[in-house]
Amino acid sequence: MNKDDRVVGVNGPVVTVRGSSQFKILEMVYIGKERLIGEVIHIENEDVIVQVYESTTGIKVGEPVQATGEPLSLQLGPGIIGGVFDGIQRPLKKMEELSGPFIGKGLDIESLNTEKEWVVEVIVKPGDRVTGGDVIAEIKETDLIVHKVMVHPDISGTVEYAVEHGKYKVHDIIVKVRTEQDDLIEMDLIQRWPVRMARPFKVRRRLDTPLITGQRVIDTLFPIAKGGTASIPGGFGTGKTMTQHQLAKWSDADIIVYIGCGERGNEITEVLEDFPKLIDPKSGKPLMERTILIANTSNMPVAAREASIYTGITLAEYYRDMGYHVAIMADSTSRWAEALREISGRLEEMPAEEGFPAYLPSRLSQFYERAGYVDNLNDTEGSVSIIGAVSPQGGDFSEPVTQNTKRFVRCFWALDRQLAYSRHYPAIHWLNSYSEYIDDLETWYEAKVAQDFFYVRRDILRLLQEESKLMEIVKLIGADILPEDQKLTLDIAKVIRLGFLQQNAFNAIDTYVPLKKQYKMMGVILYLHKHSKELIDKGIPMSQIRQTGIYDELIKMKYNIKNEDLKAFDTLYKKIDQVVDDVRESYKHFERKKL
Known part of the structure; x- marks a missing residue:
């Protein structure tokens, strides 16, 4: 010094x-x-x-x-999974032991547990040639995750020494490598990596595999690719955090990194209390066995909030390098941008729009650009998908953080206050949202789900758009004087909204829906629409069709048909045929009586 x-x-x-x-x-x-x-x-x-x-x-x-x-x-090594850290990777549990419920100052403590012994299986031997990214040892970090100890990306050489299979602490030397410069590098279980520097990889791949979430409005209408980027903008109470919780629990990512960035303390407390109790539905193990939590509440130091985003993405890239698919939930990037604004103001920098610094767009792009599906240095595949919540003041999507985020993400799930207040969740509005991954994912959906999946999706969206136009007329003159075919559009759009787009996170059947069932649900709705249209073309009024109760039955199919019982849709098709025949016969009988 x-x-x-x-x-x-x-x-x-x-x-x-x-x-x-x-x-x-x-x-x-x-x-x-x-x-x-x-x-x-x-x-x-x-x-x-x-x-x-x-x-x-x-x-x-x-x-x-x-x-x-x-x-x-950051310290990168075994013990990160299941951990709860602050914005600069200090373990909150250890900090609580040292300073009580409020974070003390000057606590420069190790991020990882230095006393815990890990069962290490070294998979290299003296004489082996290793380069950056190569796996030198494996550790069962949790029941769900095998931690791969890798050579630092900047090191290559020949192994001179390797320990036997056994128990070791994170600072124990397990391998020694002689470099080309004749330096002897000793390797323990930890790498150190600068948070603001992206970790290297071999090649970035095309994003043509979806991140399956089990949420119908996302998977069907606005899908995100593995390695893709998405934004969830919405005002207070519209369900940003709830939507991210659903994605954390149900998406087919191997590892979840949840960054609570500048949110209210009670929300972060809820996350810290709820996540350890959640059971991973795919494995039956605790969800924390594949989750990393970074908690940085709004009353914590503002600079640490700015760093927490980079901490989260660096941890995600580290596990991506092992060959895992990682999903980051950043809640929320608006609070992160506010931290930038505060620090910029104290530096007396020239403010740009709404007081945010002029470099806000470049900082957002640096963050979202670190997403991707890549071939790693060790010839494995891995991905980092980023799903960032945005909290525009007053729900105004024209403010700088939302607008600049739109420039760098390819998926925009716009939450709507009216939908949220009417208890329609996820409150993602189908007219204000979009996904630019549709063309990239089309081949995958056609091969894995159905050849005509996107044609069916297009018809569903068309009906919703027609309903939106008709609702402008209905507000002025009411629905009763509309032509019968337009009444049908309103009724079938209601089935789509309530029976397909609205999803109940607390219902065991409806909380997660596989893609094949999503496709079947859309198909049966369009089948009912087609046959209802035929009846209307024959002069049968919409009221006659509606009173059969078939529309209400389709709304309830999300609860009544189990996810694995796709044959139940055949019964539903037959029922629609029966209802249509009954209405046709009933109307013929009515017409004969009139004559």
């Missing part, structure tokens, strides 16, 4: 340091006697600007500053 490096100014989380020229941009430093963790973000002559990831209350001018010589980095 240079004794001349001293604090000369404190402005919230922004600290000005004056002294030597030893500091580097993005270097991690320790501030003051309490050794608060900070990061260098600006250097001008002798003045160094540091953003501090802890509360700066009590820091005085003249306190010492120590450089570390390395950027803010």
Whole structure:
């Protein structure tokens, strides 16, 4: 430590340091006697600007500053899965043991448990040639995840020493590698990696496989690809967090990284209490055995909120490199953008739209660009899918964070306040949302689900759009004077909305629906529409068809037909045929009586 490096100014989380020229941009430093963790973000002559990831209350001018010589980095190793960390990867449970329910200052503690012994199976031997990304050992991290200890991407050489199969702690040396420069590198179970640097891979692949969520409005109308990006914008109470919980629980990702970024403390508490109790429906094991939680509430230091996004994506990339498919739930990027705005304001930077910094778009793009489906350095495949919630003030989608997010994501699931208030969940509005992955995923859906899947999807969307146009007329003159074919459109659209798009997360059958059942549900709705249209063309009024109760029965099919019982749809088709025949005969009888 240079004794001349001293604090000369404190402005919230922004600290000005004056002294030597030893500091580097993005270097991690320790501030003051309490050794608060900070990061260098600006250097001008002798003045160094540091953003501090802890509360700066009590820091005085003249306190010492120590450089570390390395950027803010994460510990990557066994023990991350199932962990609950703050924005800079400090374990909250350990911090609670040390400082109680409120986070103490200057707690520079190891991210991983250094005392726990892991059963390590080393899969290399002396003489083996290894390069960056190669797997040198395997550890059963949880019942669901096998942790693969990899060579750091910057290292390659020949193995000179490897331990036997056995129990080891994270800092125990398990392999020694002699590099081409004749350096002997000792490897333990941990890698260190800078949070702001993307981890390398061989090649980025085309996104042509969907991330299956079991949520009909997403999988059918607005699908996301594995390795894709999606945004869930919505005002207060529209169900952003609930939708992300459903995706975390049911999507076919191997690992979930949930980032609670700047949300209210009670929401994060709910996550911390609920997730450990949830059972993974696919394995029957606790969901935490494949989940990482990063909790950074709105009352935690604002700079740590800004770092939490990068912490989450770095952890996701690390597991992607092992060959896993990882999904990130970022809740919410608006609070992250507000942290950028606050720090920018304290730095007295020129504000752009609504006070956000001019570099907001580039920071958003840096985050979302780290998603992707890739071939890893060790010849495995892995993906990182990013689903970011956006909380526009007053539900105004024209504000800067929402608009700039739209530029960098290819899936936009717009939540609607009116749908949410009418208890229609997920409250994703079918007219304001879109997915740009449709063309990329078409081949997969045709091969795995049905050849005409997207034709059926298109017809469903067309009926919803027709209903929207008709509702403008209905508001003015009422539905009773509409022609019979338009009344049919309104009735069948109601079946689509209530029986297909609305989904009950608390119903055992409806909470998750496989794609084949989703396709069958759409097919039977369109079948009813087609035959109802034939009846109307014969002059039979809509009221006659409606009173058969077949429309209500189709709305209830999401509860009445089990996910694996697809043959039940054949019975439903027969029932529609029977109803149509009965209505036709009844109307003929009525016409004869009139004559």
